[in-house]
Amino acid sequence: MILNDFTQYALIAITTWLAGFILICTTKNKIINTIGNSIITSGITLLAYFIIVLWIQLERPPMRTLGETRLWYSLFLSLIGMIIYLRWKKRWYRLLSLVFLALFLFMGALFLYINIKIPDNFDKTLMPALQSIWFVPHVIVYIFAYNLLGLSMIVAIIGLYLYYFRNFEESVIKLADNLVYIGFAFLTFGLLFGALWAKTAWGHYWTWDPKETWAFITWLMYLIYIHYRHNKPQKVVTPLWTLSLAFFVLLIAWFGINYLPSAQNSVHVYGS
């Protein structure tokens, strides 16, 4: 079982990210930068390999427990961080794009580290309600949305920093806007796929299950952001704070509900 070797895989991935990042930082030399990028990418590929093998060995998609979603989060964070870095390094200041990459790799590594420290019991069983064609798309679109919206939160914090301590640039909030639009669309998918699935699994598309409620609240928060930005494009402080707060609500929906008294009977609280 590949899971028993998780610590090694995770440590190798984290090491490659760190090594690659240090290489890129130290010099602007093109060849060394390419080598650095390749080292980081190899770490990401290794993580992807781990997830695929785990999927095959568990005989089910590894998307059920928090630990398993953290794996995906880590994969997408490092991947998106790398893509954004490669795409934007020429247009932005080098320093800003490096800060971005560092943040992403750091968060990806952090999730791997949490998994080393708190191993979930990755068991092979899957309850009947989860055995559905909706399972994989439902979780994947959510993970994608969470990544993009997490990204928008980081952009918002950078924006707030620039606003209060440096010179604010409009391109920052424009980037946040685009991230929110795409992330929000994926959030909509997640919510609607969930509703369609719930109809076939539990007989009703919406039962105000705590996870549903909090996912809906998250959706509404971003909806407020989108409308306010559309209405007052020149205002930046309120939207940036809204984005930071919205991601906090998203975190409650993602794992905070496991600790809420109102959520103890939720159908989404697994792995007890």
Place this chain on the structure above:
Amino acid sequence: MGKKIIKNKKTLWKSPWGYKESFLIAFEILLIGFIIEMLFKGKGLINITQPYNIIIGIFFILLIFVIYTYFKDKKIICWLSSIPAAVSSITLFCLLSLLLGFIPQNLKEFSRFIDIIGLTHVQRSWPMLLSEIYLLIILGLVILRRIKPFNLKNVGFFLNHAGLWITLFAVTLGSGNLLRLNMRLTEGHPATNVVYNNSKLYNVPFNVKLIDFQIEEYPPKIALIDSKTKKIFNEANNNLSLIKEGLLVNILNWEIEIKKFYRNAILNGNTFIKSDVFGASSAVFIKVKNIVTGKTINGWLSTGGLINPPIYIELDNSHAIALTQPEPKKYSSLVVIKNPKKNSIDTVTIEVNHPVRVNGWYLYQLGYDDKMGKWSKVSILEVVSDPWLPVIYFGIFLLIAGAIYMIWIGKDK
């Protein structure tokens, strides 16, 4: 500079209304909702069934059209189709959802203050209904205002807004006609059309007879437990591995080998023998070796069933080895459905995630007799009627199309 000061001095309620006025109105709507809820002593909303919900729905749509057609230039209507009004209504919805998310919901008590103002049944309360109506009016007017001229730039807007309007409208009005009932079937009993909900009985226009209820289970898992508290050592590596004959695992200081595994077995003297007799349990013969001391123990474990209690083995003063209860992998009911309306008799299998449709009703596999576990002769179905479902699906379809549009276009420049 002088201009700016004048602008900042705009007094409240002087048109055009902005965010302050919108939020105040949303807050008033919330208060009115609480007051109406109190007048009804916290009983929540009553179900409005067909044909009344259709009449109300048509009236509501006409109202929005009339308002738009004749009063669209009035200041209050301009405000109702503005973004500040929209944001205030979304915020109100968000606030109610937050209350719903924090306060445990139940419909059983009506005595406490939070029950009386509707906070323990938010989804069926007057504040919720008013906030939905507020949102539907704003959304409806906005759609009408933006629909002309209809061009490509409007497509995404229309899909998202109309999709949300249709979905919310159908969910709100259709809820009165939604029936979610349970049907309890027993193997060998005659066909029945009796369903129940909160101990009230109803009849459905078809008969169902249970031929066979089947459960397929995963194997049990091996579990190292604290022999005093009976708690599982969750952090121990390899703990809770699925049982398989020949499996060899190391948990903490013990090496455990699964020698034999019988899915169904009964106790015969000191050993288990394979048997499919009613009430049999899963049994496992294991060999446990302590890596530190070299001490070896052999013995039988059992999940426990209707015949024998669970059996575990104590390894030392604080550790024991046991089996978990097997989890269901799949359960299904083979039923015969007699439909007098179509004069048909069908034999079908109903399974979790695979409902069956009869006469506009959906039949779901809901549960079984938990105490009997895999030996249950009882199957519980959920019988659902939701005539507004196609409308809701149409709304959802528009929303999905709108989301695809958003990904494709992003935020327009």
